[in-house]
Amino acid sequence: MSRVLLGGGFVMVALVTAMGVRDLTIQDVIALVVLIGLYAVAFRTVFQHVRRRSTAVHSTVPTEPALIGMLFLLPLGLVPLAVLLAQLLGDPHLGRAPREIVRTLAIRALNGWHCVGPVLVLSLTGVTEPDPARWRVLLLALAAQFVFDLGSGALRAAALGDGVTPILRPMAWTFAIDAALAVIGFCAVATGLGLPMTLVLVAVPIGLVALLAGDRRELAHSTVRLDREISDAREEARLDPLTGLGNRRAWSEAVEAAEAALTDGTLRADVVVADIDGLKEANDSRGHEAGDALIRAMAEVAAATAPPRTTVCRTGGDEFALLRLVDRDAPPVDELVHVLRQAVLARGEVAGGPFSVAVAGASCPQQPTIAQAFRVGDAAVNADKQMRRVARVGSGHVPAPREPTAGHDSGRPAGRASTL
Structure with a gap:
């Protein structure tokens, strides 16, 4: 007025x-x-x-x-x-x-x-x-x-x-x-x-x-x-163009941020590493389109099953990783591994061929750092894949997926891999 x-x-x-x-x-x-x-x-x-x-x-x-x-x-x-x-x-x-x-x-x-x-x-x-x-x-x-x-x-x-x-x-x-x-x-x-x-x-x-x-x-x-x-260029530099998930750079930034968040001692960082089986064989026998389909399928499964506020990245050609921060008394990382395993099993075949994944989980502060938890999970996944590769060469066929050991769903020791 x-x-x-x-x-x-x-x-x-x-x-x-x-x-x-x-x-x-x-x-x-x-x-x-x-x-x-x-x-x-x-x-x-x-x-x-x-x-x-x-x-x-x-x-x-x-x-x-x-x-x-x-x-x-x-x-x-x-x-x-x-x-x-x-x-x-x-x-x-x-x-x-x-x-x-x-x-x-x-x-x-x-x-x-x-x-x-x-x-x-x-x-x-x-x-x-x-x-x-x-x-x-x-x-x-x-x-x-x-x-x-x-x-x-x-x-x-x-x-x-x-x-x-x-x-x-x-x-x-x-x-x-x-x-x-x-x-x-x-x-x-x-x-x-x-x-x-x-x-x-x-x-x-x-x-x-x-x-x-x-x-x-x-x-x-x-x-x-x-x-x-x-800003757009920086964002694009953090994204995997095939899957739309974060790439290795985005994973490194997420790990750095999570390490800083762990300093108050009330949180736990869970790391899940997943590796697609037979990606090279799919590329060689069925073409790169089939290999890309496997990668996209794994990205979709990981993104769909990841809990809220979980970072999901493609950290390598056939490797994916999930990182989440939870309270220390939250359910163990094996539950997230189990959910991811069930989602892969439910997916069935992809591009006319099998779709299986080796997966392992580890946590920090059980491991001294998140980077070490990732290395533990990655080593477990690679060891499992290598063991099954040797078995496949010796027997002439791919062994059936192994069921996890007793207690896997509620408390399997972090770092052991299961084939999906």
Whole structure:
């Protein structure tokens, strides 16, 4: 409500002062139209400034040269209305629903109070020409602009319950920019080169700042886009392209993070290593499509059976690994091994051939590190595969899958492998 009242007050001021203007010339109309357009362009140009060692972002709009042009090229009574129209024209939400127009008009008009101060000073002193000899009056007009701008901001902040202190720093930065642009605008209108050239000179700093702000936006967009591409590339570098699971790098990162989480002594890390049987034979006898199908099948089974918050990775050509963090009193890792074994058995044949997997589990702190638990599981899996390979060569056939030893499902010693 406070914003509506303050903005509505400026609208009334703009209308009342404009009603007192008489006998507009063609030059006045031309200057009015051009300066409103320049002000609108500047009003759309938000120039941001980030303070070093701070997260604060301050912003301002380079409207000061256009305001200076209005003060000295238009009847003073038209300046508030010209500012109001320019701000509405520069509002990117100008075409919103009709029921919002009044509220939008009032809120946008809040930013127009800054022009009232210099209009009052110049009207009371009778200064209507950009005369450098009247520099004291010009400084007073600039100071009045800052007072009105700060006053309207303080009233709005107080109405919102925010206090005045938070707005002082951004307002000080805005005033510094406006002071610099005021000098440029004054020099443009004081040249005496005629209305067309004066309007061009007023437009130059606005255009330069608009281009600079556009470059900053483009740089910001490019930076965000580059960061996203780098993030995507890093993510892709952690993924196995065939299965969509994490790769060896992702596994190493997960192990490092899990090792750090174990330092409080309340958690246990379970590692399950699984190795597909006969992948090379499948590639040689049935083609690489069959081998890829085995790999994808193992990835699907592992991902489907893994408990929540479990890392599943393809750590080698035919090797997969699972890592989970649980409370120390949680069920042993053999239960996860059993679930994975049953899921593989239920899968049946893949790509017209057998689908079996050797799997073993180990835990930390039973093993001193997660890396050591992985090595224990990996060694158990490799030993089992080697034993069955020797048996296969000696007998001429693949031995039937061995049932786990008694007690496997509830507490088989970590590191022993079972064939799936």
